[in-house]
Amino acid sequence: MVTKVEKAEAQLETLAAAQQQAEEHAARSAGELEAAQASVGDRALDAQLAGEFEGVGALGQQIAQLRDDLDVARRMIDAAHGRRMDAHRALYAAQAAEKRAAASKLRREADAHEARGNELRAALEAWEECRYAPERPPVSAAMAGMQGGSLRVIRVQTPKSTVMRMQAEELEAAAVALEALEPASTI
Secondary structure, X not given: OOOHHHHHHHHHHHHHHHHHHHHXXXXXXXXXXXXXXXXXXXXXXHHHHOOOHHHHHHHHHHHHHHHHHHHHHHHHHHHHHHXXXXXXXXXXXXXXXXXXXXXXXXXXXXXXXXXXXXXXXXXXXXXXXXXXXXXXXXXXXXXXXXXXXXXXXXXXXXXXXXXHHHHHHXXXXXXXXXXXXXXXXXX
């Protein structure tokens, strides 16, 4: 199954290729127009001297056609650029939606994991007839009110359900960042 992100990426590639073709066509048309305009005076004079007055009109039509062709190519470039900007926004939205879906799945898994842990802890507490809770790291007297000194790293083991929820929050933050993105106007 093709995802929305893959569709958006494919649309971007198609639009980039179309814009590239339009830019190449515009460059060719501009070159042809420039060449035609540079030689039109001599060609028109030669046609008039030869008594071919229709030839002078044909040169004007040729230049008008080249101008129209160049104008159409430039408008295609503008249209492709606008659609690419929209396609980038659609890509960002699709990527954000994927991240939100992954975050939602993580939250559901965290809830199930925590519920199972609570069941197991309740059974253990009933069995041992005492309360159990996650242990915090010991705080030494030297650490309380510490001013300067060497760095001390303490690894605190975090419950898996908490880690999963933190990962879900990171995915949500990434989704928000993607939604806030604006494509570069030079695309």
